[in-house]
Amino acid sequence: MANKPILHYVNGRGRMETIRWLLATAGVEFEEKFFETKEQLQKLKESVLLFQQVPMVEIDGMKLVQTRAILHYIAEKYNLFGKDMKERALINMYSEGIMDLMELLIVYPFLQEEEQKKKLTDITNITKERYFPAFEKVLKTHGQNFLVGNQLSLADVQLFEVILMVEERILSALSGFPLLQAFKTRMSNIPTIKKFLAPGSQRKPIPDAKYVEMILKIFY
Numbered sequence: 669m670a671n672k673p674i675l676h677y678v679n680g681r682g683r684m685e686t687i688r689w690l691l692a693t694a695g696v697e698f699e700e701k702f703f704e705t706k707e708q709l710q711k712l713k714e715s716v717l718l719f720q721q722v723p724m725v726e727i728d729g730m731k732l733v734q735t736r737a738i739l740h741y742i743a744e745k746y747n748l749f750g751k752d753m754k755e756r757a758l759i760n761m762y763s764e765g766i767m768d769l770m771e772l773l774i775v776y777p778f779l780q781e782e783e784q785k786k787k788l789t790d791i792t793n794i795t796k797e798r799y800f801p802a803f804e805k806v807l808k809t810h811g812q813n814f815l816v817g818n819q820l821s822l823a824d825v826q827l828f829e830v831i832l833m834v835e836e837r838i839l840s841a842l843s844g845f846p847l848l849q850a851f852k853t854r855m856s857n858i859p860t861i862k863k864f865l866a867p868g869s870q871r872k873p874i875p876d877a878k879y880v881e882m883i884l885k886i887f888y
Contacts (some may be wrong), residue, residue: 673698674726676712677884680871680879682774683735684723686826688871690785692744692824692864700870706886739763743822750816758816762823762845766830769799773833777875778883792838800845803827807847813854821857828855836874 673691677684679702693700703709713720716731724733728745732738743749743759750756772791779787803815812818815827831852832842842849854859864871 671698675700676703676724676726678702678704678882679872680882681875682723682883685872686770686829687723687725687738687742689825689829689864690742690748690822692870693820693860694742694748695860696746698870703886704882709886714769717759719727739822748820748822748825750821751819755816755821759821759823761805763813763826765802766823766826769795770826770830770833773837776837777880785836788837791834792841795834795838796844800841800848804845804847807851813851824855828852828861848877851887
């Protein structure tokens with residue numbers, strides 16, 4: 669049996685969470701090696717981190733860094749990256765848009781309280797006026813269960829993840845987007861995703877004050 673991928677990161681979401689989501693969706697078991705101190709991270713930087721940055725995933729004899737490179741390799745390996753160049757172009761386009769929205773949500777917990785109030789308003793507006801309308805339109809125009817072709821892809825996994833992330837901050841985020849609501853229900857019922865959503869999985873909880881404190885201690 670092939671070795672399980674090994675994920676090197678902190679015990680929290682950050683930029684590794686989408687990688688966890690993608691592996692889990694593909695039904696791939698993985699191991700995690702967490703670093704908890706600045707010194708442990710420094711050792712990784714000095715030994716195996718090509719650009720001195722995480723996340724890093726050991727897979728198929730490689731030590732891959734850079735989030736997009738890791739996601740693309742996993743998606744290609746497990747048939748989640750479309751069937752031809754045109755489909756891959758669309759998947760990449762949707763993925764990049766989703767990652768822009770994700771970045772706002774990843775940064776949010778690190779803001780001061782007053783900044784968070786303003787940022788949450790900004791996130792609400794940009795989500796309901798730019799990102800969710802765009803994907804509602806894609807689903808309507810495409811007329812299929814998934815964003816590209818009629819096959820589950822990296823873009824679907826990321827869209828589902830970001831919907832859940834937004835709903836953690838804005839409960840009514842999907843109000844007025846019936847196709848996205850239906851998409852969320854379909855994705856939730858995929859067996860591997862249902863398993864990852866269940867208690868006890870390797871999915872990480874919403875970032876809290878302890879998570880923020882840990883990140884600041886390790887990285888800064």
